[in-house]
Amino acid sequence: MRKMGHESGNINQRRHQQIPLAVIKRLPIYHRYLSDLHQKEVARISSSELAAKIGITASQLRQDLSWFGSFGQQGYGYRVDELLQEVSRILGLNQNIGMVLIGAGRLGRAIIHYANFKRRGFHTKAIFDNNPDIVGEIIDEIPVYNISELENYLKSHAIQIGVITTPASAAQEVADRLVRCGIKGIWNFAPVSLKVPDDVIVEHVHIGESLMVLSMKLQQRKEQASDD
Amino acid sequence: MRKMGHESGNINQRRHQQIPLAVIKRLPIYHRYLSDLHQKEVARISSSELAAKIGITASQLRQDLSWFGSFGQQGYGYRVDELLQEVSRILGLNQNIGMVLIGAGRLGRAIIHYANFKRRGFHTKAIFDNNPDIVGEIIDEIPVYNISELENYLKSHAIQIGVITTPASAAQEVADRLVRCGIKGIWNFAPVSLKVPDDVIVEHVHIGESLMVLSMKLQQRKEQASDD
């Protein structure tokens, strides 16, 4: 039937050119929709169909993918399994990533429990807290250690990402300690802007900020409704 | 000493022009830094000082504020309390906003507990769940009702925002029910893109997506390091 010429994943990357942040932020969305399609056993999809589902233009989708290579075929579209695989690779979801979490409070426990991460190669290996009542607990099969053991633990385990779910007041100190131990990626939920060296990457999750954005948009709607 | 002419908050808004989303998203950040300064009893700040703290350009800060009015004074800067007040007003943080939360699981409980929201005028009035073991509980002084009572409750209470922390599989159905009851704002934590009418605003919190972005950035760094 169809045989597909398939030079596959051209090393067509515009190397040495920085991939725009706007593009990077859309990749997880593509990943999610492709996972859905894959699960529904859809074998192929065109840029226009996928873009319509996501709510963007086909142009943007193709432009975004072209930063990384050529994964589709003219007249046919993309194979879902193949494209999902490529996007996963680009996102770094194929390697196992070791994480530690600091601050076993409500939010910390929710995140540890969130199984989706594990499926995608993110493994929380240890939890740290400074509350003696919590230290020693096992949460979702992961032990909670005293925060004083952080440095020791990191010396002897391969950990790529530190997750901070302590109160805001402790977050900078925790970040400093992680950085001193050589951690290069921090996933921060405390509402403070962490100061870290340039070679450390911080992703800040702005839970509270998005509620304010919602509140503001609601208000704008109300104003518009009343004054025109 | 200084007396300040003070025509204050000019109704200078470029009305009928849509405020860029990029601007809206920065306002909560300004709010946070201004709150900090206010707490530290700093009385005045210039655009360049504040921008430096935040990590943006002074130009951008002034440009952003100019969408809403003129709040500063040449040769002096901004009064922290005044600007904080203005930003809060713009964000709609001065009115009381009633919320209901659906899905009293781990994440839901963390969010209910998160006191910062209450301080900013967001009040969770009721919780709904479909698990009979949870219905009847009181979480942080807020009662958990059976999900079947949702419509009844919303008929008789003034609620502006619905928070969805159910599993992804239930999220669309919950959203539909909220919309049918006239809710215009949805704060969604489930990893699905909710379909709602145009007059309903959904803010989607992408917790998982930001971890993927972190993972990708880490990988990019690694690649860069190895190939040049």
Add this chain to the structure above:
DNA sequence: CTAACATTGTTAAACTTTTAACAAAAAGGC
């Protein structure tokens, strides 16, 4: 095997956002 069709990857134009520059105006020192 051929021709009509579908759909990509890419180039170029349009649009949006950010940064720079500066005149206008108030502050603060002398």
Add this chain to the structure above:
DNA sequence: GCCTTTTTGTTAAAAGTTTAACAATGTTAG
């Protein structure tokens, strides 16, 4: 009170992002 300094709000230029257009190329049906 006058002069120098500071700093705003705004206008203009630069940079970045999105959308449109289309040639190239593989697909599919006859």
